[in-house]
Amino acid sequence: MTHEGFLNLCFIGGALFLTSNVWFFFRVLQPIRQLSLQAEQLTQGRLDAFEGQCDGIPEIGNLQRAMAGMVGHVRRAQEQSRAYTERLSDGQENERKRIARELHDDTIQSAIAVTQSIDLANNWMKSDPARAVQMLRLAREQAVEIVTHLRNLIGGLRPPALEELGLIPALEMQIGTLHDLEVHLHIEGVPRRLEEARELALFRAAQEALTNVCRHSHATQVDITVEYYPNGAALRVRDNGRGFKPPSTLGELAFQNHYGLLGIQERVSSLDGWIKIDGEVGQGTTLQVYLPAEEQQQPDHLVRDPVCSALIEPQQAYGSVFFEGETHYFCCPVCQGAFKKDPHLYLNKVAQPTIQAS
Numbered sequence: 573m574t575h576e577g578f579l580n581l582c583f584i585g586g587a588l589f590l591t592s593n594v595w596f597f598f599r600v601l602q603p604i605r606q607l608s609l610q611a612e613q614l615t616q617g618r619l620d621a622f623e624g625q626c627d628g629i630p631e632i633g634n635l636q637r638a639m640a641g642m643v644g645h646v647r648r649a650q651e652q653s654r655a656y657t658e659r660l661s662d663g664q665e666n667e668r669k670r671i672a673r674e675l676h677d678d679t680i681q682s683a684i685a686v687t688q689s690i691d692l693a694n695n696w697m698k699s700d701p702a703r704a705v706q707m708l709r710l711a712r713e714q715a716v717e718i719v720t721h722l723r724n725l726i727g728g729l730r731p732p733a734l735e736e737l738g739l740i741p742a743l744e745m746q747i748g749t750l751h752d753l754e755v756h757l758h759i760e761g762v763p764r765r766l767e768e769a770r771e772l773a774l775f776r777a778a779q780e781a782l783t784n785v786c787r788h789s790h791a792t793q794v795d796i797t798v799e800y801y802p803n804g805a806a807l808r809v810r811d812n813g814r815g816f817k818p819p820s821t822l823g824e825l826a827f828q829n830h831y832g833l834l835g836i837q838e839r840v841s842s843l844d845g846w847i848k849i850d851g852e853v854g855q856g857t858t859l860q861v862y863l864p865a866e867e868q869q870q871p872d873h874l875v876r877d878p879v880c881s882a883l884i885e886p887q888q889a890y891g892s893v894f895f896e897g898e899t900h901y902f903c904c905p906v907c908q909g910a911f912k913k914d915p916h917l918y919l920n921k922v923a924q925p926t927i928q929a930s
Contacts, residue, residue, distance in 0.1 A: 603628030607636055614643065671725070678721055686714045731775070736904050738763075738890070739771045743778055743796065753786065754793045761800030765890035767866040768905045773839045774798070774807045774861060777847070780832045781809035781859045789813025789857060804845075804864040812856045818849040836861070869894075871901050878918040879907035895919075 627633075689711035696704040726732070734742035740763055747755045765771070778796060785791050791813030799806040833849070840847045843863050851857035869892040875884050882903045889901040891908045895915050902908040911918055 599628045600632070603632045607632060607639075610636075611639070674721075674725060679718055679725075682714055682718045682721070686711045686718070689714065734771060734775055735768070735906060738765050738904075739774055740798065742771075742775055743798070746775075746779060746782070747796070750782065750786070753782075753791070755782070756793070756795050758795065758797040759800075760797060762887060763798075763800055764870070764888050765904070766805055766863075767891070770805065770843055770863045770866065773836070773843055773845070773863060774805065776839065777807055777836045777859065777861045778809055780836050781811075783832065784857075785809075785811045785813060789815070791856065801865075804862060806860065806862040808858065808860050810856065810858040815851045815853050815856045817853060818851055818857075833859075869899060875901050877901065877903045877907050879910050882907075 689707050693704040693707040693711065696707065731742050731745065733745050740757075740759060743757055747757060766774075782794065785794055789811050791811035794809065794811045797806075797808040797810075799808070833847075837847050840861055840863065845861065845863035848860045849857065850860070870887045870889050871884060871892075872886050874886065875889075876882070877884060878900050880903065884901050884903055890904050892899050892901045893908065893911060893915070894900075895911075896919075900911060900915075902911065
């Protein structure tokens with residue numbers, strides 16, 4: 573190879589090296605630096621950082637678009653969460669106002685009427701005993717109405733039957749309040765008490781579904797199915813109403829001012845369960861909820877609750893407590909809570925014999 577040929581080869585090699593470096597700088601290095609700058613801006617809270625395009629090789633552009641898409645999902649989730657939180661706060665405040673209004677306009681006014689009736693009866697006790705007795709009867713009727721109203725108010729906030737009797741009786745009582753709707757309750761599997769939070773989540777889901785049916789679906793019939801599995805429980809509420817096309821994600825409901833189901837989703841998710849809505853326009857709607865069971869030790873024979881002395885069927889205990897080398901079973905959270913507070917108070921009672929199942 574001549575000297576001139578060697579120089580030409582070196583020149584060509586140098587030109588190729590320089591060209592490749594320039595190409596690498598403008599098509600790879602600089603776009604990566606720009607992408608890195610956008611990522612740094614994202615860490616500072618600028619969710620619009622990836623809106624600018626990155627020039628360069630297609631792979632960098634694809635990466636930039638993927639990261640921009642992820643940021644878009646995060647932004648939308650934040651907007652949904654913000655809308656839900658604001659609505660939840662408004663809902664709580666409105667509920668406080670409603671309770672305060674009911675207590676003031678109904679309960680307090682009725683209590684004042686009772687005291688006035690008692691005062692009048694006291695004034696008439698000597699001059700007109702018959703009238704005084706009549707006024708006392710009226711005061712008693714008013715007091716009974718106050719108790720009934722307070723029970724209804726408390727039941728709306730948290731049904732006592734749910735804690736004392738369990739999910740199925742609470743659902744039956746809820747269904748009993750619906751007079752313009754045909755509701756059928758189906759039980760599959762062996763019913764048993766679930767952990768308190770799980771029973772409450774399933775009950776609230778059914779309650780929300782029934783509320784939506786009454787308000788929006790124009791349905792005439794609803795089927796509620798509760799399925800008990802060895803490792804969990806499921807709820808299905810199906811109506812024959814006009815139906816609707818559910819959004820791809822329940823979070824979309826926040827932008828449609830439907831917050832009840834979002835609250836149910838939050839509650840169910842916190843218990844490691846899932847919720848699903850199926851529906852078509854004109855074909856009704858189906859709400860499904862599944863919750864895994866919290867591992868709860870169960871008796872394999874008939875036992876007595878140490879607090880209330882109720883007999884508990886095999887596999888029907890609400891919960892159990894291991895204390896002083898023995899497992900004690902309970903029919904409801906009230907008894908379990910009382911036992912946990914002072915177990916010796918109930919262990920010192922006269923022991924009831926364990927009854928073996930026949």
